[in-house]
Amino acid sequence: MGKLSLVLGAVLGGLATVFAQSISASTYAPIPTIAVGPPVNNATGWRVESFGHGAYMVTDNQYNGIFLVSDKGVIVVDAPPTLGHRLLHAIGNTTRTPITHLVYSHAHADHIGAASLIGASPQPKVTRIAHRLTKEILADLKDPGRPLPDVIFDDTYTLRVGNQTLQLSYKGLNHQPGNIFIYAPLQRVLMVVDIIFPGWAPFAYINQAEFVPGVLAAHDEILAFPFRHFVGGHLTRSGDRADVVRGKAYLDDLKANCADAIALSARDGNSLSAGPVLAAVDRADPGNAWAAFKTYLDLVTTYCANVTTEKWLGKLGAVDVWAFENAYAMVESLRIEWNVLGPFGVQPGV
Template sequence: MQLIRMFSVLFLAVSGLACGNPHVHDEHEVVARDSIKIAPGPSDTQIQFAPLPSSVDSVPIDPTLGYFVGDLGGGVYWVTDGAYSNMFLVSTHGVIVVDAPPTIGHKLLYAIGNTTRLPVTHLVYSHLHADHIGGASLFNASHPTIIAHVETLSLLASLSPRDPLRPLPHVTFEDNYTVRVGNQTLELSYHGPNHTPGNLFMYAPAQRVALLIDVVFPGWAPFSELAMSGFIPGWTAAHDVLLTFDFDVFVAGHVARLGTKNDVLLQKKYIEDLHDSCASAINGGFNVTAAIGPTVAANTGNAWAEFKAYLRVATQTCADNTTSRWLGILGAVDVFAFENAYRMVDALRIEYDVLGPFAVS
């Protein structure tokens, strides 16, 4: 295997490191040694993260209610519990609900019930993940028509056993679908896999409101591992797709504030910087021989340990460079800096074909 051959060469080059080769940089020794520790590091309760910038300013959550309902005009409302958010549209004939996050849970029923007496007639799944639709069964009593992309149906149907909290959709589509209930219109479209296969773009044209879940986090850096996304090229491209919609406000599915086009553009720049920083790290941004030397010496023949050391240093190099430029601009950019860089390094290697020392020579 090319990997083993490469590390065999590196092992010969660094076999003297354990004896105190003076050319090894201390910073790489620390990272490499840490990469083979078995004991976990300090918990996050012991880490002081950077102060949050004003970009994260959010709506106030009434502690008694535990949720906030915002009127976006024209019968469109959004609901947040501070961590998750979704929206619903009140028409002359019934209510269209988009997603049912279980963290909001029964509070979503209260939010809708305190806004209208009309029943929920349609429920749209943005994608299959339980943290966004795991409360769908709460609407079983009103028997709504459940709508989702065909990929979402396929993935939910493949679960064994099937999850009763996420009823299977009744209506599916491949490219575009328009939900019309009374005087409300919600346009659904699919532009290929991004966060997950089947993750939808939604747009209320009359109110100029867009919804896209788990891609942009208004005012904040993305959640861990780029929002646990499955296909980073599609997830990255989703920023540009979202910008083609003529919206004033968008609902992001997370954080306690709405988004604007400026939020999309800002995160797009962050992702581009992360991409470039990680590509630079892979393509010679650190001394590979020095970085993995202690791990090679301590784990003869263990290619997994050696490659973990390589990935850790490449990731940390990228994370440090990117974070230094974005602290104070996006909230919590340092919290998941390593995890987001790690996901980007992996995407560069296996999806973008940026292989650095592992490319065909």
């Protein structure tokens, strides 16, 4: 081994040690009771929750999907890779009825990346159903783990298999194009993925939302359903109407706090005033427009994150974990989608 390799090895080893120490030293607020769900079976790694009348949620307490058992076949919604083969085991331990249909909630691999396992030989072939936009995304990606759907729709689609019914509908862009609402009317079970996380704050950047206004609108669209049980695709438990109301209140509050931060930055004489901040950046990094924008955005985002966290800590799980990232996503959405531009908006005429 050459001297350079030894040096690089020592440097990388040192960085790994520092990184490990920083992880072990990193602590977040305790998880509140509202975020805690039933444990998974240690032997199997999954848990099945019954909603009655043949409707079930299966979860590993990180990801979840649903399945409906009819007298003609099983309908499965989503196939998360973290469950993988365990999803088939969970269904097989619940019923001997074969899987006949697989519904894709949307195209993201973390929710349907194990789709190719369902309907693979020697199982019976399954019919795959998704929104047209989901098929278009998957056709571009050409991922063998996510086979193209056989049936697509634009607005609504009613799937009937024996004595079970699922109503599928598309309300427009929110988390991702093609992300659908999945409703079982008999059991009053609604599944909408990556919008609400029962008992928890959203994942980073409002769960990587492609259109934040659509995510906020989706909360009202969800509440328009007469559901009793809610499945959000992630984490420790199923939810109810109170979880949706709580999730909406969190995002509404985040939006209001971020709008306040932007408004303050457009005024003189406070700690968020943009003028002195931008002048200081220009002195330190003259002509570097990106440095100016980053400093400004970090300032208002940090304010919004801190105000929101102070109110919501202990009311939802992990509010502090993605506080900055979620505030950043909201600040940027306010600026570029809601036209709340603060000091970068249209200025008064001279």
